[in-house]
Amino acid sequence: MLKINRLRALALLPFVLGMLLSLFITNAKLAEQQQARPYDTGLFKALKWRSIGPYRGGRSAAVTGVASQPYVFYFGATGGGVWKTTDGGANWEVVSDNSVFGTGSVGAIGLSDADPNTIYVGMGESTVRGNVSHGDGMYKSIDAGKTWKKIGLEDTRQIMRVRVHPKNPDIVYVAALGHLFAPNEERGIFRSRDGGRTWQKILYRDNRTGACDLILDPTNPNILYAAFWQVVRKPWTFESGGPGGAIFKSIDGGDTWTEITRNDGLPKGTIGNIGITVSPANPDRVWAIVEAEDGGVFRSDNAGKTWTKVNEERKLRQRAWYYSRIYADTQNAESVYVLNVGFYKSNDGGHTFNPISVPHGDNHDLWIAPNDANRMIEANDGGANVSFNGGRTWTEEDQPTAQFYRVSLDNDFPYHVYGAQQDNSTVRIASRSNNFGITREDWYDVGGGESGWIAPYPRDSEIVFAGSYGGLITRYDHHTGQLRQVDPWPDNPMGHGAVDLKYRFQWNFPILFSPHDPETLYAGANVLFRSTNQGQSWEVISPDLTRNDPTKQAPAGGPITRDNTSIEYYCTIFTVMESPVQKGVIWTGSDDGLVYVTRDAGGHWDNVTPRGMPEWIQINSIDASQFDAGTAYVAATMYKSDDFKPYLYKTNDYGHTWQKITNGIPDGAFTRVVREDPNRRGLLYAGTETGMYVSFDDGANWQSLQLNLPVTPITDLVVHKGQQDLIAATQGRAFWILDDLPVLYQMQNAASAQTAFLYKPEETYRMQAGRSGLLLLEDKTVSTHYA
Secondary structure (H helix, E strand, C coil), rough: CCHHHHHHHHHHHHHHHHHHHHHHHHHHHHHHHHHCCCCHHHCCCCEEEEEECCCCCEEEEEEEEEECCEEEEEEEEEEEEEECCCCCEEEEEEEECCCCCCCCCEEEEECCCCCEEEEEEEEECCCCCCCCCCCCCCCEECCCCCEEECCHHHHHHHHHEEEECCCCCCCCCEEEEEEHHHCCCCEEEEEEEECCCCCCCECCEEEEEEEEEEEEEECCEEEEEEEEEEEEEEEEEEEEEECEEEEECCCCCCCCCCECCCCCCCCCCEEEEEEEEEECCCCCCCCEECCCEEEEEEEEEECCCCCEECCHHHHCCCCCCCCCCCEEECEEECCCEEECCCCEEEECCCCCCCCCCCCCCCEEEEECCEEEEEEEEEEECEEEEEECCCCCCCCCCCCCCECCCCCCCCCCCCCEEEEECCCEEEEEEECCCCCCCHHHHECCCCCCCCCEEECCCCCCCCEEEEEEEEHEEEEECCCCCCCEECCCCCCCCCCHHHHCCCCCCCCCCCEECCCCCCEEEEEEEECEEEEECCCCCEEECCCCCHHHHHHCCCCCCEEEEEEECCEEEEEECCEEEEECCCCCCEEEEECCEEEEEEEECCCEEEEEECCCCCHHHHHHEEEEEECCCCCCCEEEHHHHHHHCEEEEEECCCCCCCCCEEEEEEEEECEEEEEEECCCCCCCCEECCCCCEEEEECCCCCEEEEECCCCCCEEEEEECCCCCCEEEEEEECEEEEECCHHHHHHCHHHHHHCCCCCCCCCCCCCCCCCCCCCCEECCEEEEEEECC
């Protein structure tokens, strides 16, 4: 009997074990499924991003004003949205946040004098430089910017002009450049007669040529002039000019058009970028600034029938692809403005131009009041400025619309945030102050230039290493004010293609300190440099870690204007990071799509590029895990090949195998950066072109962490481990900080709570109060001009 019972028990054992195993697997799958579901955003919706500035404007290329309201102006930032002032530029308020806008890059703004409450905005900046951001069509407000509605033309990508009929706000024209990186059909001149409900394409050249300027005759809105530009960008170059370049005229509101490109007096060869304007004081007088071998400023005194070149000075047409903007004075037929690096005015019909002092160089757009030629607003690489006296004096640039490439931190208290602001300088700014706001007194320049990485010295944050284009690195000592150049290789590459150089340093080349040795500094060109004496000497510790394709290293630009500033330098190391867990494990990523790792401080390197990753993709950031030396995360971008999908990858075995981790991030939100939280394993943050995302399961699933953050490109992220803050660098809205990350650390407990859950607060610091500063009012970003 006992034997029989044993046999029965043995016979039942597999069944019991199978049931237990099945129950375990089922419970594990249920737990995995529960974890895989995105958390309810209501669990952390009380978190708020905090803008810290700096309140120093970034690039703007779109401005307008209201003829009947002398203190009302608008400008669009190239990544920072739409802004409005009602007091002549003393204060600015962003009017596009918390609305329907899907992108932050503004290309053009237009309104009608008949109804200044009706505003049209075209997205996608007109300044098509290397860090250009795209748009997503047209938007409209009928209440002076309080609310907005999307009204189509989503695939135009870059909108150069919006013109509204002066007597009928339902008639609107759009000049669309189209896709910058590939051919597409939605480009040319569009017209709506019903306020944007429907659109007609009324003028089209081809799928590689778009409209770059458009003007209505101020005395007869049925007469229009349109300019077309054939331009394309690639990761390693750009081409401005081709057979598609042209000027057209319509005398019936755009129903029919006549090409006037080859009318007597205009350039005969290849044509590039074109700006065009009509004098309101004499509508037969038309000016054009034309990029061509024999280009310059051209004038017609018979409405475009014949032309005369009146000026060919280089100061008016340098980097013509970036500028080529011309504006007629609204009351004097002899006066005309040309915008370039400088701001120029002619009072003799365009024969001679004199500079007008403006707060910032690199000028891109101008609006002059039709009823007062002294009242104007202009856009430049430092924001927007208003003048009421014809340019003798201007308001300051104090909008928080800076464009930053990267962000780094120190360990001070309060800690400082570092970055290089495009078109301006480097910045070290306090993360908070003991006053009521962060003011101009809380930030300063730390050397380097507009494009570089910044690395504060770990032993003393008053010593800062900062990069710039051309491979330049400076060492700045704030104690003494001494600035010393410590480049890895003494060279001046300006004007040369990358193929001419011994070492290829990209515009935004990486520099960083080792997390293990505060005396070890790295810099990336096409090889990796290392210094152990604060830049006094350097050694190369790698072979060429790029594809090194000479066909992609030729001088950039052409066929008319060359432009070699290192923005298009290719086959370079674009990102570097050393493992904080294991000394000597260093990862690099190149802008031509290669990932390398060394496990012996540069003695040997392995190509560990993820299989299936698109060829020639840009490795924008690598994050080495804070918990495991073999784990790393990669964010890559392909948008410069007209692919706007997200690309994120993870490895747990030093790059032998990779997993793509983009579930939950939509197509169109291409990824610039991924970071692991140093305090919580598996908690990841991703910055994309259109917003912020978080993953609570090591990248398996992503969900929005946008909260109150404006729609703006997120270029870099870093977590302050001690203060438990997430800091974001943006391309259009400066720096933002998400405080209170411990809320996210407790998300699993909060989600599983059966009733209410009380979050454990983080440490709080008591600080002195002081003078007033910049404030956030009613959840709106406001900037103030201090007279």
